[in-house]
Amino acid sequence: MRSLDEAINAGQSGADGGRWVIRGGRLLSADAEPVVVDLVIDGERVAAVEPAGTADAGPVFDAAGLDIAPGAIDLHVHLRDPGQTHKETVETGTAAAAAGGTTLVCDMPSTQPQVTTVDRYVAKRDAWTGRAAVDYALWAGGTDPDQLRGMAAAGAVGVKIYMATSPGFDQLYSPDDTAVRRVLRVSAELGWAVSVHAGDQAASDAHRAELIRAGRRTPADVLAVTRGPGNLAGLRSVLTAATDLRQPVHLAHLSAYGTAALDEFVRARAEFPRLTAESCFPALSEEEDLPRLGVYALPTVFSAAARDRFVDAIADGTIDAIATDHAPHTRDEKDPGRHDAWAAPPGYPALETSLPLAYDALLAGRLDPRRFVDALAGAPARILGLARKGRIAPGCDADLVLLDPAGSWRVDESTMHSLVGWSPLHGRELRGRLVATYLRGRSIARGGDIMYPGGGQFVRRSTGRAVAAGGPGSTEKVPGAAERRSS
Ligand code: NCD
Numbered sequence: 380m381r382s383l384d385e386a387i388n389a390g391q392s393g394a395d396g397g398r399w400v401i402r403g404g405r406l407l408s409a410d411a412e413p414v415v416v417d418l419v420i421d422g423e424r425v426a427a428v429e430p431a432g433t434a435d436a437g438p439v440f441d442a443a444g445l446d447i448a449p450g451a452i453d454l455h456v457h458l459r460d461p462g463q464t465h466k467e468t469v470e471t472g473t474a475a476a477a478a479g480g481t482t483l484v485c486d487m488p489s490t491q492p493q494v495t496t497v498d499r500y501v502a503k504r505d506a507w508t509g510r511a512a513v514d515y516a517l518w519a520g521g522t523d524p525d526q527l528r529g530m531a532a533a534g535a536v537g538v539k540i541y542m543a544t545s546p547g548f549d550q551l552y553s554p555d556d557t558a559v560r561r562v563l564r565v566s567a568e569l570g571w572a573v574s575v576h577a578g579d580q581a582a583s584d585a586h587r588a589e590l591i592r593a594g595r596r597t598p599a600d601v602l603a604v605t606r607g608p609g610n611l612a613g614l615r616s617v618l619t620a621a622t623d624l625r626q627p628v629h630l631a632h633l634s635a636y637g638t639a640a641l642d643e644f645v646r647a648r649a650e651f652p653r654l655t656a657e658s659c660f661p662a663l664s665e666e667e668d669l670p671r672l673g674v675y676a677l678p679t680v681f682s683a684a685a686r687d688r689f690v691d692a693i694a695d696g697t698i699d700a701i702a703t704d705h706a707p708h709t710r711d712e713k714d715p716g717r718h719d720a721w722a723a724p725p726g727y728p729a730l731e732t733s734l735p736l737a738y739d740a741l742l743a744g745r746l747d748p749r750r751f752v753d754a755l756a757g758a759p760a761r762i763l764g765l766a767r768k769g770r771i772a773p774g775c776d777a778d779l780v781l782l783d784p785a786g787s788w789r790v791d792e793s794t795m796h797s798l799v800g801w802s803p804l805h806g807r808e809l810r811g812r813l814v815a816t817y818l819r820g821r822s823i824a825r826g827g828d829i830m831y832p833g834g835g836q837f838v839r840r841s842t843g844r845a846v847a848a849g850g851p852g853s854t855e856k857v858p859g860a861a862e863r864r865s866s
C-alpha cells in the first residue's frame with residue numbers, strides 16, 4: 380500500500396487516471412453515521428464505496444485516521460472577474476477555494492459589467508474557461524424575462540435578485556414587489572434556483588441618512604442599518620411573494636441580517652417548506668473581533684447570543700447551507716472606514732476558511748458530521764440542481780477533501796490565496812487540518828499549496844427545466860462551441 384503523500388504528490392488520481400483506492404478513511408456523509416471505508420475512484424468519478432480493507436482495484440493509498448468528506452459547494456462568492464480584478468481574479472479566488480476545501484463556487488452576477496444579458500453571461504462564462512482551480516457555476520442577474528430565459532439556456536444555475544442597489548448592483552436591481560414577482564414567475568417556468576439579497580432600498584437609505592445626520596459613523600451604526608427595519612421588511616415581502624406564487628426562493632446571507640431575520644425565515648418556512656437559506660459559519664464576534672477589526676469585520680459579525688442561534692440553526696438544519704459571501708476588498712478600500720465606517724465597502728474574503736471553520740465546529744462537537752456534509756455540500760447541490768455533486772456515492776464526481784482530525788493550524792493571511800492578502804480570521808487557531816482537496820479525482824491542493832490550477836469546469840444544472848444541453852444527470856462542462864450555439 381502506498382502512502383497518501385504519494386497520491387497527492389502524483390498531482391492526480393493516484394495512478395494514471397484509472398482506478399485507485401483511498402483505503403481506510405472515515406467517510407462523512409449526510410445520510411449515515413461516519414464509517415471507515417475504502418473509496419474506489421475511477422477517473423473523474425467515485426466508482427464504489429466498499430468495506431474497509433477490501434478494495435484493491437489499482438493502486439491503494441493509505442488514509443487511516445483521516446476523515447473523507449465531499450468538497451464544499453459555495454453558493455455565494457464574488458470573485459470580481461471581470462471588472463474588479465484588483466480585488467480578486469478567477470485564478471486567485473478559486474485557488475483560495477481549493478486551498479480551503481471548496482470544489483465548486485457559484486459566482487454572483489455583480490461582476491462588471493453586471494451580468495444582466497445573455498451576451499454578458501456568455502462572455503463571462505467563456506472568459507473563465509481554463510482558469511479556475513475548482514468547478515464553477517454562474518448566477519444570472521437582472522429582470523428582463525427574455526434575457527433570463529436566454530441566460531438559463533446558456534447554463535445559468537439560477538438568478539440572483541437584488542432588492543437593494545448600490546453602484547456595482549444598479550442594473551441588477553428589482554426596485555419593487557412587481558419586479559420581484561416578475562422574476563419569480565419567469566423562474567417558475569425555468570425551474571432554476573432563485574437567490575435573493577433581501578432589502579428595502581428607500582427604508583435603508585432613510586435610516587442611514589438619519590444616522591449620518593446625527594453624526595453616527597461607527598461599524599455598529601452600519602450594522603444597525605444592515606440589520607434594520609428596511610432589510611427585514613424586504614425579507615418579509617419576498618417571503619410573502621414566494622409563498623403566494625409557490626416559487627422556492629433561497630435567502631442569501633441570512634446571517635448578515637441578524638436573529639430577527641432568522642425568526643422571519645422560520646415563520647415563513649412553516650407555511651412554505653420549500654424556502655431555503657444560507658449563512659456563513661459564524662466566526663467573528665462583536666465582543667472581541669469588532670473592536671479590533673472595525674470595518675474589516677463587516678458585514679457579518681455576531682454577538683455571543685446571535686452566534687449561538689446561528690450555529691444552532693445550521694446544526695439543526697433550520698439553515699440549509701453554509702455559504703461565504705466571499706467579498707474581497709483591498710486594504711486601501713477598507714481603510715477609509717477606520718474613521719468613517721460609511722466610507723468602507725462591506726465584505727471580506729472567506730472562501731479559504733469556510734470548510735475549516737465548520738470542521739473546527741465538528742471537532743468541537745458543535746456540528747454533527749451529517750450536518751457538516753449537508754450544509755457544505757449536499758444542500759447547495761440540491762439547490763443548484765447538480766445531480767453528480769455534493770455527495771460521495773458511485774457515479775458522483777470525485778470531489779472530496781481529506782481531513783486530519785488530530786491536526787490543527789493557525790490562520791495566516793500571508794500564506795492565503797485571495798488577492799487582497801488579508802483575512803479577518805488572521806491568527807485564529809483551528810482544530811483539524813485539511814490534508815488534500817480532490818476535484819474530479821485529481822489532487823488540486825495539498826494543505827495550502829495548489830497542485831493543479833486551471834482544471835475547473837463550468838457546471839450547469841442537471842435537474843429542472845432549465846437544462847438546455849447535456850440532459851438529466853449531467854453536470855459536465857459543455858464545450859464553448861455548443862454553448863455559443865445555445866445562446
Ligand atoms: C458584497 C460585495 O462586496 O460584493 N458585499 C458584502 O457585504 N458581502 C455584496 C453583497 O453581497 O452584498
Ligand code: ZN
Nearest residue numbers: 455487704706
Ligand atoms: Zn454577496
